[in-house]
Amino acid sequence: MKKYVQWPPNFGFKTAADHRNPSDKHFHRHPELSFQEKETAARISHELGKLGNFEIQSGIGGHGVAAVLKNGPGKSILLRADIDGLPVEEKTNVPYASKERMKDDADGVEKPTMHACGHDVHITALLMAAETLSKAQSEWKGTLILVFQPAEERAGGARAMIADGLYDKVPSPDVVVGGHVVPFREGVIGTKHGLIASxxxxxxxxxxxxxxxxxxxxxxxxxxxxxxxxxxxxxxxxxxxxxxxxxxxxxxxxxxxxxxxxxxxxxxxxxxxxxxxxxxxxxxxxxxxxxxxxxxxxxxxxxxxxxxxxxxxFPFLYNDATVTAALEQTFAAHFGDEYSDNIPRLQGSEDFGILATAIEKPSCFFLYGGVEKGLYDKLVEEGRGNEIPGNHSPHFLPTVDSVRVGCEAYVVSALTFMGKGEEGS
The missing domain is CATH 3.30.70.360 (Alpha-Beta Plaits)
Known part of the structure; x- marks a missing residue:
């Protein structure tokens, strides 16, 4: 595994305010249910198109979007974000709370919709990573593949994209990486060997x-x-x-x-x-x-x-030992004390791994916190940790800083396998 002597200095990342938010909270305000993410996918394609150097394909497995940036010879990595919302009525009371309603095609009933699992964070973080890596091509060589996957909540999106010929439309990656925002303290990020989701x-x-x-x-x-x-x-x-x-x-x-x-x-x-x-x-x-x-x-x-x-x-999700070990080194170097190499397992389940197992490639799934530090610390100190809003709660509202962490994790993952280290690419 390549050893990195020096990292690019965070690409200027200092605080969440330093990032341009390409969605302007659009994705949080406008969630769409599984297999109905038409407008979400259109906005993703629009944002990617503004970068000017990605090959973009849409409509894969429903409303899946894939984008490829080739930057010379080298390894290839697929970075994945899921894009669907949930039939939940938002109760966060923020100005940009979702007011949307959709007919759920699972039962034909109109329901309120919300990004109650944080997929809006995943979308925005991966778009920001796309912009960062497209502007920093001097720092890496290889092929970057981005997948914005529909219908994770119904465990059908990854299978649908595979069945629709995803890997006939984009190169088969050497490594597959994904992540999820969870109800940990904001800033915290981690990986884990072996089982990461049930x-x-x-x-x-x-x-x-x-x-x-x-x-x-x-x-x-x-x-x-x-x-x-x-x-x-x-x-x-x-x-x-x-x-x-x-x-x-x-x-x-x-x-x-x-x-x-x-x-x-x-x-x-x-x-x-x-x-x-x-x-x-x-x-x-x-x-x-x-x-x-x-x-x-x-x-x-x-x-x-x-x-x-x-x-x-949802199948079991296991992190590959070699890929996880490589990310342990680079995540620790980049995130410092906020990084854990034994993060608690995701309590939910994920279909992310299908994107890797379908082509027998290794993968790793990281987790990062999205609960505001003051709220998290207060509830824990008072012995009320079970009241921390979690995924699928109508009160789950990841912080803006969690978008920064997700973005940097995607970027660091890409550079781990495609970056220019001491030995070149």
């Missing part, structure tokens, strides 16, 4: 009962009671079947049944979300879910077996 499996569970008048429960079969028993029993999987030193989460995120006060409904619909950190544990948890659903149906004398339909799947 697998996630989501399901729709349909429970069929027998409808009856509320006054005659003996002639019906109540799907709500069956659903309630199933939900409570599912919560014992992690507490009684998963090794306490391991990791697992089983969440029931939605239940719907009936709409009249005097009717035992015909059916109940439940949504499940499962997170695991080890393949064997994942297999065991999923088997336990099926076992419990079937057993509770039998105990309830259900007329038919419930149906469990998979909906969304």
């Amino acid at each position: 697998a996630a499996d989501s399901f729709d569970l349909h429970i069929e009962g027998r409808q009856a008048h509320a006054s005659t429960p003996h002639v019906g079969i109540d799907p709500i009671v069956q659903a309630a028993s199933t939900i409570l029993r599912l919560q014992t999987i992690v507490s009684r079947e998963v090794d306490p030193s391991d990791f697992g989460v089983v969440t029931v995120s939605s239940i719907h049944s009936g709409d009249a006060v005097n009717i035992i409904p015909q059916s109940a619909d439940v949504k499940l979300n499962v997170r695991t950190g080890v393949p064997l544990t994942r297999e065991r948890v999923l088997k336990s879910i099926s076992r419990i659903i079937s057993a509770e149906a039998q105990a309830s004398n259900a007329p038919i077996e419930p149906t469990l339909t998979p909906t969304i799947n």
Whole structure:
């Protein structure tokens, strides 16, 4: 691995105010749901086009955007940002809070939308990194590939871009790097060897009962009671079947049944979300879910077996040892004491790794903080750390400085593999 003797002096980076924000908070104000990011993608392409030296392709896998900057012989690196928002009503009360609403194509219902996961930060940071690297081509050699990926929240965007021939449209990279803003203290950034994000499996569970008048429960079969028993029993999987030193989460995120006060409904619909950190544990948890659903149906004398339909799947995300070791050196040199080589694992899940595993290339995913220092320190000191707004919260509002950190992390990642060090490129 190339050793760097001297870094460019932060490309003039001193404070967040030193960065030109190409979006002018546009992306935060105008979030779009998964697979509907048409205007977001158009603005990204517009900002990249103003730089004048990127080959830009849009409409990949829906509204994905890819851009390539070739700067002589050398290695190639792909830097990725996700671009979709969430069906969340923003409650940050900032002047630029989202007021947008969109019809969710998942269920046809119009909903408020928000960048509640910080993808607006990712977009802006990568656009800033694009500008920085395009103006600093004397500092590196190789091929820079930028991917602005749609539909991360639905675990479909990376797969869609691959299926739509992403790597027929852009060069296959030597290394793939991505990052995510999380509810850590602003300024903090880190990497981690091995597992960096858990697998996630989501399901729709349909429970069929027998409808009856509320006054005659003996002639019906109540799907709500069956659903309630199933939900409570599912919560014992992690507490009684998963090794306490391991990791697992089983969440029931939605239940719907009936709409009249005097009717035992015909059916109940439940949504499940499962997170695991080890393949064997994942297999065991999923088997336990099926076992419990079937057993509770039998105990309830259900007329038919419930149906469990998979909906969304995020694979495990592992950081490559060699790539991570290289970034450890350069991140430590650039970010100093704010950098950790053992950052806590992402509590959520990511489809980022598919961009690498699809072509058997190594990857690394870094994490960086977005919570204002004063707020973070106050809540921690008062023992109220669980009140820190996190990803998918209507109060999650990463700071402007987190955009700077994300930008610099992208730039440092690129220079780690394409920069001119002591040995040249």
